[in-house]
Amino acid sequence: MIVWIVDAANFTCCTVYCMVSISFLVLRKKEPNMEGPYKIKNYKITGLIACIMSGLMARMYIIPGTSYILVCRGWVVVGGWTVIDMIFAICSRHRYRELFASKIGN
Numbered sequence: 001m002i003v004w005i006v007d008a009a010n011f012t013c014c015t016v017y018c019m020v021s022i023s024f025l026v027l028r029k030k031e032p033n034m035e036g037p038y039k040i041k042n043y044k045i046t047g048l049i050a051c052i053m054s055g056l057m058a059r060m061y062i063i064p065g066t067s068y069i070l071v072c073r074g075w076v077v078v079g080g081w082t083v084i085d086m087i088f089a090i091c092s093r094h095r096y097r098e099l100f101a102s103k104i105g106n
Contacts, residue, residue: 007061007070008077014058021050 025047027034040046060068070078093100 001073004071004073004077007068008074008081010068011058011061011070011074012078012081014054014061018051018054018058021047021054025051 025044028043028047060066061070063069
C-alpha cells in the first residue's frame with residue numbers, strides 16, 4: 001500500500017509543480033511589476049523549462065509501458081485526493097464568497 005501512496009504522491013507533486021509553473025508564467029505576464037522576494041531575468045525560459053520538465057515527469061505516470069505507470073489502486077488514491085480537494089474548494093468558496101479567487105482574472 002505504501003507503493004500506491006508514494007506513486008500517487010509523486011504523480012500529484014509533478015502535476016502540481018506543472019500547474020505552479022504555468023501560474024508563474026501567467027502571473028508574470030499579467031503582473032510584471034508585482035513585488036516579490038526575488039526577480040528572475042529570463043522568466044519565460046525558466047517557466048517554460050519548468051513546465052516541460054514537470055509535464056514530462058507527470059506523463060511518465062500516465063503512458064503505458066513505462067516503469068512508473070500508476071496501477072489502478074494508485075489512481076483510486078489520486079481520485080480520492082481530488083474529491084477531498086473539491087470538497088475543500090467548495091467549502092472555501094461558501095465561506096469566503098466574493099473573496100474566493102478574487103485575484104483571478106484581474
